[in-house]
Amino acid sequence: AQSVTQPDIHITVSEGASLELRCNYSYGATPYLFWYVQSPGQGLQLLLKYFSGDTLVQGIKGFEAEFKRSQSSFNLRKPSVHWSDAAEYFCAVDGGTDKLIFGTGTRLQVFP
Amino acid sequence: GAVVSQHPSWVICKSGTSVKIECRSLDFQATTMFWYRQFPKQSLMLMATSNEGSKATYEQGVEKDKFLINHASLTLSTLTVTSAHPEDSSFYICSARDEKGGYGYTFGSGTRLTVV
Numbered sequence: 001a002q003s004v005t006q007p008d009i010h011i012t013v014s015e016g017a018s019l020e021l022r023c024n025y026s027y028g029a030t031p032y033l034f035w036y037v038q039s040p041g042q043g044l045q046l047l048l049k050y051f052s053g054d055t056l057v058q059g060i061k062g063f064e065a066e067f068k069r070s071q072s073s074f075n076l077r078k079p080s081v082h083w084s085d086a087a088e089y090f091c092a093v094d095g096g097t098d099k100l101i102f103g104t105g106t107r108l109q110v111f112p
Numbered sequence: 113g114a115v116v117s118q119h120p121s122w123v124i125c126k127s128g129t130s131v132k133i134e135c136r137s138l139d140f141q142a143t144t145m146f147w148y149r150q151f152p153k154q155s156l157m158l159m160a161t162s163n164e165g166s167k168a169t170y171e172q173g174v175e176k177d178k179f180l181i182n183h184a185s186l187t188l189s190t191l192t193v194t195s196a197h198p199e200d201s202s203f204y205i206c207s208a209r210d211e212k213g214g215y216g217y218t219f220g221s222g223t224r225l226t227v228v
Contacts, residue, residue: 034216034217041203041222041224042221043118043205043221045219046217046218092217098144098161099146100158100217101158102156104154104155
């Protein structure tokens with residue numbers, strides 16, 4: 001069955017530390033891949049997306065993600081986290097079904 | 113960039129009444145829009161795919177008669193929660209796909225529905 005997995009429900013980092021949020025998917029072919037961020041009570045903001053080409057994708061707010069076909073992963077990274085990055089992060093996949101399926105989300109907490 | 117406006121941002125209604133939520137694509141045309149439901153501290157669950165000029169496609173387990181979707185134009189989709197009950201209280205988010213602008217999915221800001 002098609003699925004999106006975010007293994008980490010909750011991550012806590014210190015401000016200035018590096019960050020990596022994991023995302024794995026299960027689809028037959030390479031899907032379209034997305035990372036979104038959601039602040040409490042708000043909608044979703046697109047951080048970055050991957051369709052094809054260069055497997056390292058740059059996004060907004062200093063985020064990047066790397067697509068690794070061999071690992072079926074699309075992990076999100078940021079070299080130095082800011083307190084304002086505290087939010088819920090969702091990995092999402094369009095596996096050719098013309099609809100977006102979300103992972104369970106990772107809540108990021110940032111300590112000063 | 114692509115902008116999706118969702119209205120209202122929050123609504124409180126009495127049990128048994130109906131509530132309509134609007135989703136508009138402001139600067140692009142969207143033949144396809146999507147409606148999601150999100151419970152507190154949980155992920156987004158796709159409820160239905162809204163297709164302009166045709167019937168919506170509902171995900172398994174979603175009551176079609178409870179959640180009426182209308183996509184009458186290329187910029188507007190509406191979700192009506194009929195005969196609302198407290199268990200329908202949730203955060204509803206719409207999304208539109210900008211097929212000409214890089215095939216991205218843009219989300220509205222969500223509607224917090226509370227049924228009392």
